[in-house]
Amino acid sequence: MNYILDIFDEEKKTCEYRGEIYHVKDNGSIYRCRKPGKRKRPLDEKWTLENPCKQKGYMNFSSETVHRIVATAFHGKQPSEKHIVDHIDTNKKNNRPENLRWITRLENILLNPITLSRIIFKYGSIDNFLTNPSNPIDGELEQNFDWMRTVTKEESDNARNNLTNWAKEGKIPTGGQLGEWIFNQKITQTQSIPQPNxxxxxxxxxxxxxxxxxxxxxxxxxxxxxxxxxxxxxxxxxxxxxxxxxxxxxxxxxxxxxxxxxxxxxxxxxxxxxxxxxxxxxxxxxxxxxxxxxxxxxxxxxxxxxxxxxxxxxxxxxxxxxxxxxxxxxxxxxxxxxxxxx
Incomplete structure (x- = not known):
């Protein structure tokens, strides 16, 4: 069991998604209800954050992606077939509702400053990306999911702020492109004094x-x-x-x-x-x-x-x-x- 399961403030009691009823908490965990009159399935009636997909990095539950269930519970049903769920801090395992929003793919590129900066960093310009998205000019930006994980609300806020600042500054901090540093509070000179651990x-x-x-x-x-x-x-x-x-x-x-x-x-x-x-x-x-x-x-x-x-x-x-x-x-x-x- 993940420690995040015990850290939550709000539970969305009812959410229907693709014929199933879920309970959803604001820590990104879900609980699938047993279907009335049906035998209990192995994944029914238990809280879970579920397992990450090794290929895409998202948290999956059975054949569904957890972020779509959480977004449905907290932000309503998918507005249209063109809409996807945007992970604002680009951490695909951070399914806290404040990190999710329904958005079109183009809006995801143009309105999310973190995504926009990553694309410009990798392709040189938005035009280059739209012309040929399969041809990046600057190697691998961040193709592994090792840095991604479930997070607390404070870690989520810190990550979003740090990545947004990176996007505004136009440069990647020393010590790696994306990594554990994004979950920390922004370091300043006044914080250089060693503190008890x-x-x-x-x-x-x-x-x-x-x-x-x-x-x-x-x-x-x-x-x-x-x-x-x-x-x-x-x-x-x-x-x-x-x-x-x-x-x-x-x-x-x-x-x-x-x-x-x-x-x-x-x-x-x-x-x-x-x-x-x-x-x-x-x-x-x-x-x-x-x-x-x-x-x-x-x-x-x-x-x-x-x-x-x-x-x-x-x-x-x-x-x-x-x-x-x-x-x-x-x-x-x-x-x-x-x-x-x-």
Whole structure:
């Protein structure tokens, strides 16, 4: 599961697209409803950002492109057959609604300053492109999709601003044509002073390693408040199976197992979600604690996370080992490779 799935503000409840009913969130994720009276299909009734197409870079869901579903939900149906969905920042995996718009192909070239600058850079002029689009005069501008990924709202805004500034300036920043730099806030001389690579958590004595630009402070309830002796040993002793390790606005993650690293300088902790998402009568999805469910839930199927804890500058710093969520068995294998006992 991708971490972006949990970051959203608005859900568009009903969207009909090519005979299917979808729920759509403003993070670019979709949920296909089961057809009335029909058997549930494997992709039905689950939130997903779906998989990127290796040939074109777009996010695909079954035989559909996700961006067309999101655009339909937030911007209405396709105005005409001539209209396509424009990814304003040119990131084909950024399906946030503010990054999408219905536009004709010619308008996409003439009205999107980022696309326009890329074409001029590659072909020399718009006339050259319109005369022979198969004959660029300046090599490969950006034919791979490695830099493209799903993003938070802040990363989306940063990328669009940075690319728009590049288009206005008419030159590509040093360090590559398009890459991870586009998701960062624009660097200025006043930002040259090194900053800590973690933020303070809501729990005293706790911090969390910065992964994304809009990281929100969370709670780590098991963090020791009195430290006497070996700080990591004290923390590890509090990490009993089933105790709350992590808490955010959705709910809690509880400890599955913990162990010291092979060099004894950190602790690795496997945790799992203690809640599931359930649809309410009004169509909204809310996190429901496991203890409040009437039905049984497979613990192994719940999202699991692997975290490393270090002690730095008198703080317990929590670092997610792998970005996003991974299969439980995969995390357990990684855990074995890092720890003393495995």
């Amino acid at each position: 973690y933020i303070m958590s809501k729990t005293p004595n706790a911090a969390q390693r910065i992964i994304f630009h809009n990281d929100i402070p969370n709670e780590f309830p098991s963090t020791p408040q009195t430290i006497e002796g070996n700080p990591l040993k004290i923390y590890n002793e509090s990490l009993k199976e089933g105790t709350t390790f992590f808490r955010n606005h959705n709910g809690e993650y509880v400890v599955v197992k913990s162990e010291f690293s092979k060099d004894g300088q950190s602790i690795y902790v496997i945790t799992r979600a203690d809640y599931v998402w359930r649809e309410q009568d009004d169509g909204e999805y809310i996190p429901v604690p496991i203890t409040e469910l009437k039905e049984k839930v497979s613990i192994e199927d719940l999202p699991h996370v692997l975290t490393e804890i270090t002690y730095e500058n008198d703080l317990y710093v929590h670092s997610k080992v792998e970005s996003g969520f991974h299969p439980t068995e995969e995390l357990k294998e990684i855990f074995k490779g890092y720890t003393k006992k495995g």
